[in-house]
Amino acid sequence: MSILEFDRVGIELGGREILSPTSFHVEKGQFISIIGPSGCGKTTLLRASAGFVNATGGEVRHNGRPITGPSREVAFVFQDYGRALLPWRTVEGNVALALEAAGTPVSQHRDAIYEVLETVGLAAHAKKFPGQLSGGMQQRVQIARCLAQKPELMMMDEPFGALDAMTREGLQDALLELVAKTRLTVLFVTHDLEEAIYLGDRVVALRANPTAQAPSLAALIDVELPKPRDQLATKEEPEFLRLRRELYQYLGHG
Numbered sequence: 001m002s003i004l005e006f007d008r009v010g011i012e013l014g015g016r017e018i019l020s021p022t023s024f025h026v027e028k029g030q031f032i033s034i035i036g037p038s039g040c041g042k043t044t045l046l047r048a049s050a051g052f053v054n055a056t057g058g059e060v061r062h063n064g065r066p067i068t069g070p071s072r073e074v075a076f077v078f079q080d081y082g083r084a085l086l087p088w089r090t091v092e093g094n095v096a097l098a099l100e101a102a103g104t105p106v107s108q109h110r111d112a113i114y115e116v117l118e119t120v121g122l123a124a125h126a127k128k129f130p131g132q133l134s135g136g137m138q139q140r141v142q143i144a145r146c147l148a149q150k151p152e153l154m155m156m157d158e159p160f161g162a163l164d165a166m167t168r169e170g171l172q173d174a175l176l177e178l179v180a181k182t183r184l185t186v187l188f189v190t191h192d193l194e195e196a197i198y199l200g201d202r203v204v205a206l207r208a209n210p211t212a213q214a215p216s217l218a219a220l221i222d223v224e225l226p227k228p229r230d231q232l233a234t235k236e237e238p239e240f241l242r243l244r245r246e247l248y249q250y251l252g253h254g
């Protein structure tokens, strides 16, 4: 059984069809990139997968069960790490929020916090406050907090969109390493074609203003580039360039 199934999922908001019926499956451990122009419903699709909004039609199923609301098995990483973190709590205090919410005994907090901080390379910064860290480090804290939740699925909404190119590439590689280690299943929204291909096992391309002839789902493309991926070598592969051109055309530029 697929870990996540989108079965003719349609979403209307404010009386407007944002997402026309969309179907695809996600397998355990897969990295799914979701791409499309502004307003095509990427965030809405992710929010439906996390149980924050209900589908107007069809069903999203997690391990075969319809999603009816938020669950601790599904973590959500927001683009705006500044708003996601509590500025008056230290790094470890922010990570502890997930453990407090889960009712994890306080005696287990320290080990659990340091385990996830080691994973994201921030153990040495545990006592600092978010305001003392760079944007990339703050985003790592948010990811660590999600990992502390021990989710099965991680929804990431343009998590690196506000970061500079160097930081972004570093975090892309750190994320790929983490996913390879943990076998987490990830849905990752981005505006960036190269980021979508570089990270993804599969790319879901959406189009804005769906119609019966041109539904929301523009393309589902499998990325069969070798792993581990490499910022220089992968992006020079003829297959990478071919996928980039194909997606560019699907998204209406070609």
Ligand SMILES: Nc1ncnc2c1ncn2[C@@H]1O[C@H](COP(=O)(O)OP(=O)(O)OP(=O)(O)O)[C@@H](O)[C@H]1O
Residues within 6 Å of the ligand: 013, 014, 018, 036, 037, 038, 039, 040, 041, 042, 043, 044, 045, 191
């Ligand atoms: N609660 C809401 N009520 C009414 N309309 C909404 C609501 N939330 C989002 N929308 C509209 O739905 C459309 C899709 O929004 P969504 O944020 O999912 O798009 P997106 O593809 O993630 O866009 P971006 O790339 O700009 O973040 C937009 O036109 C937005 O204005």
